[in-house]
Amino acid sequence: MPKDSTFWHLPRPEPHALAVTFGFEGAAVAARTGDTVASALLAAGHNTFRTSSVSGSARGPFCMMGACFECLVEIDGISNRQACMIQVRAGMIVRRMVGARSLVGDAGDV
Amino acid sequence: MSEIIDIAVIGAGPAGLAAASVTAQHGLTVVLLDEQPAAGGQIYRAIGSADAHLQDILGRDYAAGRTLLNILDQPAIDYRAGATVWNLTAQGNISYSLGGSARTLSARHVIVCTGALERPMPFPGWTVPGVMTAGAGQILLKSSELIPPAPTLLAGNGPLLFLVAAQYLRAGHRPAAIVETTPWRNYGAALGALPGALRANSYLRKGWALLAEIKRGRLPHYRAAKNLRALGTAHVEALEFRAGGRQRRIPCASLLIHSGIVPNIQISRALDLDHSWDPAQRCWRPRLGAWGETSLETISIAGDGASIGGAEAALHCGRLAALHAAWRLGAIESHAEITRLAKGERKALAVHHAARPFLDLLYAPPRAFLDPPDETIVCRCEEVSAGAIRGYAELGCLGPNQTKAFGRPGMGPCQGRYCGLSVAEIIAAARGIPLENVGYYRVRPPIKPVTLGEVSALSG
Numbered sequence: 178m179p180k181d182s183t184f185w186h187l188p189r190p191e192p193h194a195l196a197v198t199f200g201f202e203g204a205a206v207a208a209r210t211g212d213t214v215a216s217a218l219l220a221a222g223h224n225t226f227r228t229s230s231v232s233g234s235a236r237g238p239f240c241m242m243g244a245c246f247e248c249l250v251e252i253d254g255i256s257n258r259q260a261c262m263i264q265v266r267a268g269m270i271v272r273r274m275v276g277a278r279s280l281v282g283d284a285g286d287v
Numbered sequence: 288m289s290e291i292i293d294i295a296v297i298g299a300g301p302a303g304l305a306a307a308s309v310t311a312q313h314g315l316t317v318v319l320l321d322e323q324p325a326a327g328g329q330i331y332r333a334i335g336s337a338d339a340h341l342q343d344i345l346g347r348d349y350a351a352g353r354t355l356l357n358i359l360d361q362p363a364i365d366y367r368a369g370a371t372v373w374n375l376t377a378q379g380n381i382s383y384s385l386g387g388s389a390r391t392l393s394a395r396h397v398i399v400c401t402g403a404l405e406r407p408m409p410f411p412g413w414t415v416p417g418v419m420t421a422g423a424g425q426i427l428l429k430s431s432e433l434i435p436p437a438p439t440l441l442a443g444n445g446p447l448l449f450l451v452a453a454q455y456l457r458a459g460h461r462p463a464a465i466v467e468t469t470p471w472r473n474y475g476a477a478l479g480a481l482p483g484a485l486r487a488n489s490y491l492r493k494g495w496a497l498l499a500e501i502k503r504g505r506l507p508h509y510r511a512a513k514n515l516r517a518l519g520t521a522h523v524e525a526l527e528f529r530a531g532g533r534q535r536r537i538p539c540a541s542l543l544i545h546s547g548i549v550p551n552i553q554i555s556r557a558l559d560l561d562h563s564w565d566p567a568q569r570c571w572r573p574r575l576g577a578w579g580e581t582s583l584e585t586i587s588i589a590g591d592g593a594s595i596g597g598a599e600a601a602l603h604c605g606r607l608a609a610l611h612a613a614w615r616l617g618a619i620e621s622h623a624e625i626t627r628l629a630k631g632e633r634k635a636l637a638v639h640h641a642a643r644p645f646l647d648l649l650y651a652p653p654r655a656f657l658d659p660p661d662e663t664i665v666c667r668c669e670e671v672s673a674g675a676i677r678g679y680a681e682l683g684c685l686g687p688n689q690t691k692a693f694g695r696p697g698m699g700p701c702q703g704r705y706c707g708l709s710v711a712e713i714i715a716a717a718r719g720i721p722l723e724n725v726g727y728y729r730v731r732p733p734i735k736p737v738t739l740g741e742v743s744a745l746s747g
Contacts, residue, residue: 182417182522182540187341187432187458209431211324211336216431224416224522230699231670235521237416239667239705241423242329243322243371243735244404244551246668246700247414257700257736262371264324 183222199269208265215241215248215260218271226250226260230277249274292316292365293616294609295381295394297372297554300328301598302590303400304358305605306612310398311363313609313618318392319359320370320383322735326359327352328402329422330598333429341432344457346450348493349429352598373733375399375554379585382733382745389741396585396612400605401551403591406570406652407705408443408546409659412517414667421451421545428454435541438463440526442515443545445650449497451543456504464507464537466528468546468653471511477649484645487638491645509535513655517542546652550592553704556730558583564723567647568595569657570708571727578611578629579604587612600639603632657712665713666706668699673713680717686725687711700736703728 186192195207201218208217215238218226225235226248239247241261248260250271256278260271294310296303299321307319319326327334331352342350359366367385374382379394405420412418421441427433434455439462441452448465455462484491501508509530516527518536525538549570552562560581561574572594579587589608590601610625619625659665661674671694679693687703687710690696696710697703703710707728715722 182436184427184433184435184541187344187428187434189340189432193432212431216427216433219427220431220433226416229414229670230668234414234670235416236414236667237419239419239423240405241419241426244701244704249700255738262322 182224184216184219186220197265197267199265199267199271201271202273212265213261214250214252214258214263214265214269214271217265218260225273227274228276233276289380290390290392291394292318292392293395293618294318294612295320295379295392295397296400297375297381297397298328298400298402298590298592299323299326299366299368300330300400300402300590300601301352301355302402302592302601302605302608303328303398304355305602306398306400306589306609307364307366308358308361309606309609310613310618311361313613315363315613315616315618317364318394319364319366320372320381321366321368322371324368326356326366326368328598329426331355332426337429341429344454345429346454348598371735372554373735373737375558375586375732377558377583377585382737384735384737384741387741389737389745391745394585395616396587398579398605398608398612399554399586399588399592400590400601401554401592403548403595404551404704406546406549407665407709408544408652408656409663409665409673409709410515410517410656411660411663412519412523413544414664415517415519415523416521417519417523417540418517418542418544421448421543422548424541424543425451425454428458434458434460435543437541438537438539439541439543440464440466440537440539441543441545442466442468442512442526442528444469444653445545445547446494446497446646447548448543448545449494449501451545452506453497453500453504456500456506461504462506463539464509465501466509466512466515466526466530466537468512468515468656469510469650470653473649473651476651477645480645480648484642487640487642490642513653515655546656547650548591548595549708550594551704552592553702553730553734555581555588555592556727557732557734558586559729560586562727565594567644567651569652569712570595577607579608580611584615596636596639596643600636603636603639606632607636657709658716659709659713665709666696666699668701668706669695669697671696671706673709676710676713677717680714684714685718686714687728688726690714691728697728702730702734
């Protein structure tokens with residue numbers, strides 16, 4: 178059943194399995210194989226992907242095609258990844274981007 | 288040592304697939320680079336995996352794109368999915384990232400088929416989570432079979448808005464309303480172009496059918512809506528607007544907005560090619576010859592990235608650019624031969640283009656979204672308001688490129704994709720001069736973010 182503010186999957190006689198599990202902000206999220214990080218998070222009811230770098234306001238996916246950069250998240254320690262362009266993998270660790278990325282302390286993208 | 292090939296095609300939508308097909312048929316080696324995980328562009332997104340049920344929901348025009356994927360079976364085409372191009376030089380050298388590593392290739396000719404973006408539609412509240420483009424809603428349906436949370440509102444204008452409404456109805460999801468922003472005067476203006484559009488009557492028939500389907504679905508349809516404002520902070524809660532002489536407020540859990548599409552010119556701008564202002568579609572487009580050729584002989588542009596004409600027109604443009612490139616590289620001997628081969632394409636193209644003036648006039652973007660109220664965030668990345676931009680103009684700022692020094696619009700990660708046109712419109716209006724005189728941002732590579740680690744691995 179659709180919840181408030183949650184995207185829902187097209188009803189199917191045999192629904193697709195939620196076969197991939199990844200982490201978002203410390204919680205487990207189940208996704209379909211082939212989902213992007215953005216579509217999986219929206220389907221799981223997460224709408225705020227980051228807070229903006231100037232005012233700290235909530236932001237979420239806007240264009241879903243890699244152009245607007247509103248869906249930026251941290252994936253496996255690398256910041257500013259486009260959630261709409263990256264497919265989910267089991268065990269991925271995803272976090273919200275809080276403001277602008279810091280120049281020091283990020284692993285993996287020196 | 289960089290890989291050397293005959294043809295690189297950037298973008299695997301209809302124009303790119305057609306261009307790759309024709310160049311490969313003439314014996315050239317082709318690398319087709321596409322950023323998305325599967326070919327088809329946005330229009331035929333996920334066409335390879337959509338089953339009959341999803342194809343029924345998305346409609347016959349979408350399903351028709353399925354056969355285009357057969358092009359990828361041509362052995363001379365090396366198709367690389369998930370390849371994000373971040374630089375292209377005038378000599379045909381391409382830098383791209385694939386699977387987390389940067390690579391380069393060198394092409395004797397490059398055909399750029401990077402398609403369209405949705406036109407920015409700034410109004411107060413359009414940055415709140417839950418507000419997304421109608422295209423984004425459709426992408427979620429095509430790729431992930433996702434339906435937005437109810438109540439859903441669709442606001443703006445243009446064919447895509449109505450198509451998405453119809454697709455949701457077919458999927459069993461009834462949007463709470465369509466809030467159409469087409470001003471009344473657009474209907475009168477478009478009427479004069481109707482006879483010309485009758486040459487392309489398939490577009491008109493499809494349009495009427497869509498509107499009839501929406502009517503049968505009994506969607507509340509507000510017209511000539513203005514003063515839009517999305518409410519909510521953590522998530523969109525309602526849309527306020529004025530229509531029919533009354534102020535209205537409709538609660539919503541998702542708000543899909545649309546105001547037409549414009550060419551994605553990031554690459555042609557980064558190459559500093561000549562662009563001209565299209566006053567009918569209110570957008571910039573690269574200045575091209577009849578074959579999609581640019582002022583750089585190694586580079587052509589085809590499809591909606593050249594000029595908005597739709598998927599079918601893009602196929603013909605892709606083939607024309609390919610024929611010219613094949614002739615340039617000597618794979619077709621005489622120019623007379625490509626002229627002969629192009630005849631059918633040009634004839635078909637003329638029919639598709641016949642519908643444009645009518646559509647451009649009917650769905651001309653309302654002034655309110657080109658020159659929005661002061662409080663509206665225009666540059667979403669750097670959070671620069673329309674009022675701030677007017678302030679820069681008052682201080683003597685001449686155009687979009689200069690605004691960067693005043694307050695950073697266009698300097699965030701989207702590199703101006705969703706504010707460039709708005710900033711130009713606002714400054715042109717504030718200075719009282721034609722838009723073509725204020726120009727655009729100077730776009731610089733990398734046109735997509737790439738890590739220093741990737742770049743340094745390239746040189747090492």
